Amino acid sequence: MTFEIGLTIFVFLMTISIIFWRPGGLNETWPAAFGAGVILLTGTVSQGDVMDIIDKIGGASITIMATIVMAVILESFGFFHWAAARLAVLSKGSGYRLYWYIQLLCFLMTLLFNNDGSILITTPILILLLRNLRLKPHQMIPYLLSGALIATASSAPIGVSNIVNLIALEIIHMTLYMHTAMMFVPATIGLLFMSYIMFIVIKKKLPKKLPDTAYDIEELFFTKQYHSLKGTISVDTKKKRTKLMLKVLLFVFIIRCLLFVASYFAIPIALVAVLGSVVLLVWRWYQLGTNPIDILKKTPWHILIFAFSMYVLIYGLHNIGLTEILVQFCEPIVNQGLFQASFIMGGLVSILSNIFNNHPALMIGTITLTEMGLDPITLKTIYLANIIGSDIGSLLLPIGTLASLIWMHILKQNKIKVKWKEYLSVSMIVIPITTVFTLFLLFYWVQLVFLK
16 A cells, blocks of 8 residues: 555545544534645645536535525524424424424425525524423433434435535536436435334324423514614514515525526526525615625535535545445446445445545545446436435434534534434434335336336
């Protein structure tokens, strides 16, 4: 083994280890950026490779950041408090009914934004609600955990709900429209199955009857906003607030639909996403009188550096021959047939995601597929099997995705501790079954619709 190969592998393993460990609450971007810097200094990744990386991740990163900006704007409209109040009303005092509304909320937020944005939205909403209901910690955790799992897994049905999915789409030259046509039905059914299995697993831990709320969450927030903005906000009644929130959500939904239209007509989806976030920002400025500058501080721009850094590390592994080894290992499996290939590749990405995080796992798996000379439909199907492994199978451990790392960080900030034992008591049962079930659905959906 040459020094360059050994150093590249060492830097990658150390980077991933520090990201998982996060000493002193260290942001995952710092170790990723440092590791990428070392790889660039060694020359393992050339200047031409860097330009290729920027080309591949540029549009995806801009699209994701634009949707996260929308999520941040949503908070300033008071959506968190409004949604928490709506959940309390809709649950009608039933802990079981609350579970299903939380599942629906987390699913829709991921579809409207993305998995990272959904975690940033839904976790504070649930903490607000559950604390207002005065639930004990052991009663709160099942709601928080099941919500986080479904929010993260819900990035599978549409490619635009996950930055790593968007980057991978660029690598295999697959449109957002085709991804959704092949994936939305099997993945959504798989998520319904996942929610049902989770309910069975945690049912005994959920309170049958919910306590009354301690105070009106919505009224508290909007009263403060109304007085602080000296009457410029015209949402002084609950009816007006609901009308405003529905308008905002409808606008986000329209922008989301336009992304698919843009993809179908080969228009850069990043352009549509940015225009949508700018319009929403101006709308907020007009409606609330809030200066747009605050978005610069609230938006997690470090995600861009994280994505670029992880891709540099993967390119380093690719350049030292990792993908050649994987091609030699996977090619005989893929040649056995689409069924075997889908399950084995999806399972392999699931395992790699839980060991190394789903960002590098999916990137490695996707680059490997592109070097096998597969026909288009086989390439796309196996790629989607990889997506299932990356978005659902990765949730076996709480370190498998960036979204789950963000979730744990938010809980830590709010002094809520979820032990690995509590996480695994749900994930070890739910995730393997759901992953296998969804892979079955994908294979038969492709056979029924695209290979008939």
